[in-house]
Amino acid sequence: MPTVEVRRSRRRTATVSAYRDGDRTVVAIPARFSRAQEREWVEKMIARLEDKERRRRPSDAELVERAHDLSAKYLDGRAKATSVRWVTNQERRWGSCTLVDGSIRLSTRLQGMPEWVIDYVLLHELAHLLHAGHGPDFWKLLETYPRTDRARGFLEGVAFSTDGSRDDDADSGSSAS
Secondary structure (H helix, E strand, O other): OOEEEEEEEOOOOOOOEEEEEOOEEEEEEEOOOOHHHHHHHHHHHHHHHHHHHHHHOOOHHHHHHHHHHHHHHHOOOOOOOOEEEEEOOOOOOOEEEEOOOOEEEEEHHHOOOOHHHHHHHHHHHHHHHHOOOOOHHHHHHHOOOOOHHHHHHHHHHHHHHHHOOOOOOOOOOOOOO
């Protein structure tokens, strides 16, 4: 079990929060909590963190299921990925696809990012199965996803913070390809 640090706060009256700090889990609770409440909330918050982390690092099988769900919800089920998997060799792209066989690859750099960012990159690659380029018809497909602009901004921020540049090229590290 990872190291857990419980922080009691007199200012915290009702809320409980938890986060990872390296290999340690910090759980912040109201100072008035009993030891039994503390144990209950520590257990509950660790379970929530683990669930959140699992969702941010879905397996390849879960990615295929997500691709199917995203295609159904935003692309009328028209984009059919034959496989979706994590890859370690994409340093400049967040994702890629092969039109001939319908396979999609997502960079492991996405692991740990919010679900809506991973979903955007996956949807971006699914849209490529319908439109190869980044023309108006391609972007029209992505208009239906409500977090497209936010996800693109998030990825641009990550790219900027890691390599110090902002590149609007759709095939660069600042967006999916």
